[in-house]
Amino acid sequence: DADVTQTPRNRITKTGKRIMLECSQTKGHDRMYWYRQDPGLGLQLIYYSFDVKDINKGEISDGYSVSRQAQAKFSLSLESAIPNQTALYFCATSDSGGPSDTQYFGPGTRLTVL
């Protein structure tokens, strides 16, 4: 079984709808991250969490919110989806910091907002 899973893998929704993307991990890592990737723009950090009680905004948090339900679960919500949120979304996890703290990525969710 995959260490980092994301659901759904693909989603098509309409402008104005609320949508939630979910991420679960079995790696036992404390840190979790949400990124979006647009063609040619690389990975941009949306939100990150270093433990269940710690939530931080990334570089592009406007229009998004998150919930850290447990050490293993981190959800990303789009309260009112708009077409420019169409992108590939990745969840990632890492251990507890330090110079070799490596991020491991889930398989991604392809979101299309019509």
Place this chain on the structure above:
Amino acid sequence: QKEVEQNSGPLSVPEGAIASLNCTYSDRGSQSFFWYRQYSGKSPELIMFIYSNGDKEDGRFTAQLNKASQYVSLLIRDSQPSDSATYLCAVMNSGYSTLTFGKGTMLLVSP
């Protein structure tokens, strides 16, 4: 604004050649540097990381770091068609917190 710059490519090399991928970064306080490989439509996979000046080798891959020049590179020896992918450079921000990613370099290895 912390920046990580990579040539978008594509970088085209013949099978068996050495591919050289480069990355520069703006935050002089950065301590750790990561190379990820990403196939189209797939998630990034770690190739290797480096945090000491000099070279670090892992199989066909060698990462090189020069903190004074704020430059990190990845060499791929004996390139194979299966190495064709986008290579992402990522820089760990001061305080070992988050990563800033470059936009990636596309590598094409022709048989």
